Amino acid sequence: MRDIRFLDVAKSYGDVEVISGLDLYVREGEFMVLVGPSGCAKSTTLRMIAGLETISSGDLMIGGERANHLSPAQRNISMVFQSYALFPNMTVRDNLSFGLRIRKTDPATVKSEVVRVADTLGLGDLLGRKPRQLSGGQAQRVALGRAMIRRPDAFLFDEPLSNLDAELRVQMRGEISEMQRQLTTTTVYVTHDQVEAMTMGDRIAVMNQGRIMQIGVPTELYEQPANTFVAGFIGSPRMNLLDAKDLLGDAAATVAHGRGSTLGIRPEHLLIGLTEGGVPIGAARVNRIEDLGHEALLHLSNARGAHLTVRTSGDIRGTVRAGETLSLALRPDRLHFFDSTTGERLP
Amino acid sequence: MKMRTVLQFHGGPGTGLSQAWAYVFTGAMVLFSLFPVYWVLTVSLKSRRDGLASxxxxxxxPTTANYLKLWSHETFKYTFLNSxxxxxxxxxxxLAIAIPTAYAIVRMKIRGRNLVGVWLILAYMLPEFLFVIxxxxxxxxxxxxxxxxxxxLMYxxxxxxxxxxxLSSFFREINPAIDEAARIEGASNWQILTRIYVPCTLPxxxxxxxxxxIWIWNELAxxxxxxxxxxxxxxxxxxSFRGYASLDWGAMTAASIVAIVPMLLFAVAAQKHIVKGLSLGAVKG
Incomplete structure (x- = not known):
């Protein structure tokens, strides 16, 4: 197990710089998630660790050694791909043992390692099958097995669950986390799915346009987003981000104390009616209701034209209809304040 | 899917008339291309007198005399073996040269690989006789x-x-992530090519x-x-059956038929692979 460190790394394709000034430290044994919208260069970052992309400037250190010019094989890392990238012509057994055989491991060890990994992942009955005879979940497990078998210094995951259906995704999410916890192998996991990020990562790095917007443990990102980007990206449905006057009207001066003019409030921190501890923020009209069963999302617009999302219990079913007007309140201790020009969080 | 639409020509299965025309047209083309073969075959089975009848x-x-003659014809047997x-x-x-070249063109970032592509098309268009002199x-x-x-070497x-x-079009079908996965596992280009690409594209x-x-076998110039x-x-x-003053039509046509047979057998045996191979690049699942 080794740590991974990016020191002022930049990556450009021709004249186009996709990553600049990247500083990121992944601790030994840590599960680090890189999350961001598509095109934010999170995969490129991962591929630079793997050695599949060259580094234009700066240093990549793996285990304290500069790794910029090491070939993928020399880095002793494993990678799981979104498409699984199993070798189509080989059986599951040969897929699992490929890396060991390439590295000229003695056949007896190869055999016992295949058995060990197959047992761990429940692949025992599939060893003779070809990849095309596997379901998505099975193929994913083989890809995991191929990554585990060499006991690498680090695991890299590139959106490994994107091709699975929802149920399997939840299951594999648990399995990957569990596997990482047991092996305590340094892991970098790329996803665009913030649920994966929140549930799996020891720490999360939120990326946008080739830059890291914030690094922190999941609750930190949720409770103290460093800027409007992270505030909007982490959490579903997304945080309401509005101009202070649009949200609060006359109350803006008292609640916001003039601390900047962009306010953030999560949908679950907006309250319907007058509740204890809530500060009333006036009436709003219900445009649309999304009833998810256990909860309902109300999409509203207030008299100042601001659009708001409120998350509430599913129990309101039947009591609220589209077109109605509700009075809203908010929990002032849950307000987030951002600089309206830079988008940075204000203290 | 693409293949089926091509075979149905225009319109769906419902347009009977256009389908009938398609059959007539195809039938005519088949006759046109097979008739010379039929003619050569009949001449090879005729006696000398019947063959020259007008x-x-x-x-x-029918007689097998012409074919028996070939059996004792040293030059023909020798050239057949040569071929x-x-x-x-x-x-x-x-194949030994094309396999690594195709891999390099498809998967390796090499300066001037587009130039190689242009050269390929150009070289294919030039008539072979140009090189002979x-x-x-x-x-x-x-x-x-x-x-x-x-x-x-020349062929x-x-x-x-x-x-x-x-081969490049077959290799392009392989997901590049497979290369990357193999590279991370420690495989070299050569190992990726021989252990994954070649087995995956056998058809x-x-x-x-x-x-x-077929091209080499049939080449004359x-x-x-x-x-x-x-x-x-x-x-x-x-x-070689064309003498100084005479032509042995019977033996020459028999020799032609015998010369066709190996490639015919070859093509029939490999037909499944040819269709699969040539449609590898064309039809996406």
Whole structure:
């Protein structure tokens, strides 16, 4: 197990710089998630660790050694791909043992390692099958097995669950986390799915346009987003981000104390009616209701034209209809304040 | 899906009339291309007198005399064997060069690989006879003239563009992430090529080999220019029945039929692979 460190790394394709000034430290044994919208260069970052992309400037250190010019094989890392990238012509057994055989491991060890990994992942009955005879979940497990078998210094995951259906995704999410916890192998996991990020990562790095917007443990990102980007990206449905006057009207001066003019409030921190501890923020009209069963999302617009999302219990079913007007309140201790020009969080 | 639409011509299965026309047209094309073969076959089975009859005889007593004559014809047997050897060497050489080249073009970031693509198309369009005259002097000088290896070398050069082009299209079908996965596991380019790419595209390899073999086997112009006696191929063997003052039509047609047979068998045996191979690049699942 080794740590991974990016020191002022930049990556450009021709004249186009996709990553600049990247500083990121992944601790030994840590599960680090890189999350961001598509095109934010999170995969490129991962591929630079793997050695599949060259580094234009700066240093990549793996285990304290500069790794910029090491070939993928020399880095002793494993990678799981979104498409699984199993070798189509080989059986599951040969897929699992490929890396060991390439590295000229003695056949007896190869055999016992295949058995060990197959047992761990429940692949025992599939060893003779070809990849095309596997379901998505099975193929994913083989890809995991191929990554585990060499006991690498680090695991890299590139959106490994994107091709699975929802149920399997939840299951594999648990399995990957569990596997990482047991092996305590340094892991970098790329996803665009913030649920994966929140549930799996020891720490999360939120990326946008080739830059890291914030690094922190999941609750930190949720409770103290460093800027409007992270505030909007982490959490579903997304945080309401509005101009202070649009949200609060006359109350803006008292609640916001003039601390900047962009306010953030999560949908679950907006309250319907007058509740204890809530500060009333006036009436709003219900445009649309999304009833998810256990909860309902109300999409509203207030008299100042601001659009708001409120998350509430599913129990309101039947009591609220589209077109109605509700009075809203908010929990002032849950307000987030951002600089309206830079988008940075204000203290 | 694409294949089916092509075979149905225009319109769906419901348009009966256009489908009938399609059959008529296809039938006419098949007749047009098979009639010469039929004609050669009948002449080869006729006696000398029946073969020269005018107007031609449609009904005749078939004879195997012409084929038996071939059996004792040393030149023909020799050229036939030459063709087998030269085709085998030519196909082996062309694949040995085309496989790594195609991989490099498809998967490696090499300066000027687009230029290679242009060269491939250009080389494929040039007539082979263009090369014969300069090669004649070069071969005379190097001692490759009238040798099996010399001819095979020349042939593999000519089938190389098509081979590289075909194999590249098969290789392009392979997900590049598979290369990356193999590279991370520690495999070299050569190991990726031999352990993954080649086994994954065997039908494509077979298709390429068959097409190359057919081209090499049927080639005449280069063989005419670069051989004299020792390395003469079967296409030249067929013409050896043309004497100074006479033509042995019966033996020549029998020789033609015999010369077609190996490639026919080859193509039939590999037909499944050829269709699969050639549709590898065309039809996406």
């Amino acid at each position: 107007p031609p005889l449609w009904i005749f007593d 087998v050897i030269i085709t085998a060497i030519g196909v082996a050489l062309s 300069p090669m004649f002097s070069l071969y005379q000088w190097t001692g490759l003239y009238d040798t099996h290896v010399g001819l095979a 593999q050069v000519h089938v190389l563009p098509l081979s590289i082009w075909l 494509g390899m077979a298709a390429t080999a068959v097409l190359n073999a 280069i063989a005419l220019g670069l051989t004299f006696s020792k390395a003469q191929t079967v296409t030249l063997g067929v013409t």
